[in-house]
Amino acid sequence: MAPLQELAKEYAKARRDKKFRQQVAYYLREYVGRPTPLYFAERLTRELGGAKIYLKREDLLHTGAHKINNAVGQILLAKRMGKSRIIAETGAGQHGVATATVAAMFGMECVIYMGEVDMARQALNVYRMRLLGAEVRAVTAGQRTLKEAISEAMRDWVTNIRHTHYIIGSVLGAHPYPVMVRDFQAVIGREARRQILKHEKRLPDVLVACVGGGSNSIGLFHAFLKDKGVRMVGVEGGGRGIKPGDHAARFQKGGSLGVLQGTRTFVLQDEDGQIMLTHSVSAGLDYAAIGPEHSYLRDAGRIEYSYATDPDALAAFQYCARVEGIIPALESAHAIAWVQKHAKKLGRDAIVIANMSGRGDKDVMQAAELMKL
Amino acid sequence: MNRIDQKFRALRTLGKKGFVAYIAAGDPNLKQTGALAREFERIGVDVLELGVPFSDPLADGVVNQLAAERALKSGTTLRGVLDLVRNLRRQGCEIPIVFYIYFNLVHRYGVKNFAKEACRAGVDGVLTLDLPPEEGAAFQQTLTKAGVHPIVLIAPTTPTNRIRTLVKQAGGFIYYISREGVTGMQSKVATTIRDRVAVIRQYSKLPVAIGFGISNPKQARAVAMDGDACVVGSAIVNQIAQNGRDAKKVARFVAPLIKEVKR
Numbered sequence: 001m002a003p004l005q006e007l008a009k010e011y012a013k014a015r016r017d018k019k020f021r022q023q024v025a026y027y028l029r030e031y032v033g034r035p036t037p038l039y040f041a042e043r044l045t046r047e048l049g050g051a052k053i054y055l056k057r058e059d060l061l062h063t064g065a066h067k068i069n070n071a072v073g074q075i076l077l078a079k080r081m082g083k084s085r086i087i088a089e090t091g092a093g094q095h096g097v098a099t100a101t102v103a104a105m106f107g108m109e110c111v112i113y114m115g116e117v118d119m120a121r122q123a124l125n126v127y128r129m130r131l132l133g134a135e136v137r138a139v140t141a142g143q144r145t146l147k148e149a150i151s152e153a154m155r156d157w158v159t160n161i162r163h164t165h166y167i168i169g170s171v172l173g174a175h176p177y178p179v180m181v182r183d184f185q186a187v188i189g190r191e192a193r194r195q196i197l198k199h200e201k202r203l204p205d206v207l208v209a210c211v212g213g214g215s216n217s218i219g220l221f222h223a224f225l226k227d228k229g230v231r232m233v234g235v236e237g238g239g240r241g242i243k244p245g246d247h248a249a250r251f252q253k254g255g256s257l258g259v260l261q262g263t264r265t266f267v268l269q270d271e272d273g274q275i276m277l278t279h280s281v282s283a284g285l286d287y288a289a290i291g292p293e294h295s296y297l298r299d300a301g302r303i304e305y306s307y308a309t310d311p312d313a314l315a316a317f318q319y320c321a322r323v324e325g326i327i328p329a330l331e332s333a334h335a336i337a338w339v340q341k342h343a344k345k346l347g348r349d350a351i352v353i354a355n356m357s358g359r360g361d362k363d364v365m366q367a368a369e370l371m372k373l
Numbered sequence: 374m375n376r377i378d379q380k381f382r383a384l385r386t387l388g389k390k391g392f393v394a395y396i397a398a399g400d401p402n403l404k405q406t407g408a409l410a411r412e413f414e415r416i417g418v419d420v421l422e423l424g425v426p427f428s429d430p431l432a433d434g435v436v437n438q439l440a441a442e443r444a445l446k447s448g449t450t451l452r453g454v455l456d457l458v459r460n461l462r463r464q465g466c467e468i469p470i471v472f473y474i475y476f477n478l479v480h481r482y483g484v485k486n487f488a489k490e491a492c493r494a495g496v497d498g499v500l501t502l503d504l505p506p507e508e509g510a511a512f513q514q515t516l517t518k519a520g521v522h523p524i525v526l527i528a529p530t531t532p533t534n535r536i537r538t539l540v541k542q543a544g545g546f547i548y549y550i551s552r553e554g555v556t557g558m559q560s561k562v563a564t565t566i567r568d569r570v571a572v573i574r575q576y577s578k579l580p581v582a583i584g585f586g587i588s589n590p591k592q593a594r595a596v597a598m599d600g601d602a603c604v605v606g607s608a609i610v611n612q613i614a615q616n617g618r619d620a621k622k623v624a625r626f627v628a629p630l631i632k633e634v635k636r
Binding site for chain 2: 003147148159261
């Protein structure tokens with residue numbers, strides 16, 4: 001607990017420090033490639049025959065997903081705190097790659113924990129992390145995906161706490177992590193808000209993003225929370241359908257308030273409080289809990305949550321590639337699946353921003369197998 | 374009087390150190406856990422720590438993770454572990470029992486309900502692994518009111534001012550974690566124990582038990598000398614993994630540990 005309090009204190013200081021903020025902004029601009037475009041998806045809009053669809057192109061960032069926004073912020077904080085070793089968990093591998101990347105750039109030792117199942121389905125990212133000089137440790141406990149990787153990273157952290165900083169990749173874990181990761185990702189929404197006002201001279205009607213732990217979604221939504229007319233939709237991993245063990249949709253059946261990995265939030269659990277198995281075709285959404293702020297905003301009625309099944313997401317994956325020439329990450333494809341389903345109903349006057357949180361290169365092998373390409 | 378208090382009072386009178394044994398309840402099954410509890414009482418284990426199996430045991434090393442997996446596979450639930458304690462008490466087993474538990478299980482069961490039933494069943498203390506004092510004050514009070522001691526963990530990284538806050542919520546004994554990290558056997562014992570225990574003693578009169586990483590008689594004696602008791606977990610759990618269906622065999626591993634601590 002004491003190290004968490006120290007981190008919270010240091011982060012609160014850094015957040016008020018203009019120099020720190022400038023440093024983060026500098027690396028995001030010069031190294032990561034911000035701002036990302038808010039791209040009007042013209043053909044997608046025409047084909048779906050309804051709402052005007054914009055894509056926030058986080059997939060164009062260095063390393064290929066929004067995860068790098070947070071990795072940059074946290075490694076600068078770690079440096080400020082005098083830490084010499086970085087650890088992280090990863091599901092889809094994008095956060096692992098982002099962390100390995102910034103660790104390489106700042107010359108820090110880096111260990112990434114990844115479930116064995118995820119290492120197989122996201123093999124490309126394992127090679128990338130190794131190439132970047134990180135050690136990837138396979139996690140073989142439990143169902144061998146993101147949840148176990150987080151537990152193992154937390155075990156490492158308490159063991160090496162004095163010189164190690166743990167860069168959590170999503171809005172999860174104990175305070176200050178959910179707040180800190182949200183702040184570092186909120187740049188997505190700040191840019192999108194400015195950009196849509198410029199393009200359209202008005203705010204959008206709907207924001208949509210996929211939700212695993214929930215960092216890309218809260219990143220997009222945060223700047224719009226006070227804009228009452230803007231509807232926000234988080235899309236969870238519906239897996240093989242809403243049956244126990246077959247999905248990762250925490251706000252559907254099976255999800256209830258619980259405590260996992262330092263957070264009180266909605267968790268998929270059984271009646272005894274044991275955490276349930278989850279499934280999603282997308283490693284980044286395959287997790288039993290959701291960021292606590294999502295639970296709060298859901299209960300407050302500010303964000304609504306939906307889900308897309310594996311087949312929906314795979315169909316959207318291919319559709320987006322063929323219609324827009326953009327191969328989305330399987331995670332982001334869940335948001336596209338929602339857009340596909342709802343664009344027409346929303347009508348031509350509506351404006352939708354979907355977060356293209358990452359690109360799909362990492363998923364091509366898996367998709368090829370599943371879709372018999 | 375709470376069995377933990379009775380036990381440490383007796384130890385103090387005798388001028389002896391205590392021995393705390395940790396096992397995972399339900400590994401390999403609850404019936405066998407009952408047999409182990411009675412056997413441990415017979416050979417002189419002072420306090421029995423029962424791990425209630427959880428699917429995601431964040432604070433545990435691999436030995437205890439696997440034990441929890443085996444326990445869950447044998448169908449162990451919190452309700453089942455409470456029933457086990459109730460039965461042990463009915464059979465006249467009076468060994469002090471501490472639950473080692475992750476908060477989600479309590480949360481799901483209902484905090485008040487859990488405290489009430491733990492007391493009724495004959496549980497003497499509850500150690501909640503993942504509940505910091507900032508969030509846990511209400512639960513700890515509920516336990517205390519029910520007559521169950523909240524056992525508090527103190528780590529080598531816990532600053533002095535925080536020790537002060539923590540001991541205020543504590544009952545029974547203080548559990549000092551001998552080193553940074555998770556549960557599991559280690560070849561070396563940390564060297565900072567004595568200093569930190571001295572700090573704890575400034576703020577609390579409760580006995581101090583020292584655990585995490587203690588696996589052989591020599592280490593057990595060394596840490597027991599630095600405090601009032603030592604805790605051995607993974608090393609015993611490891612024995613259960615191999616000989617869990619034979620309580621006598623496991624006891625033959627534990628007896629020399631006790632002997633060395635009491636010498």
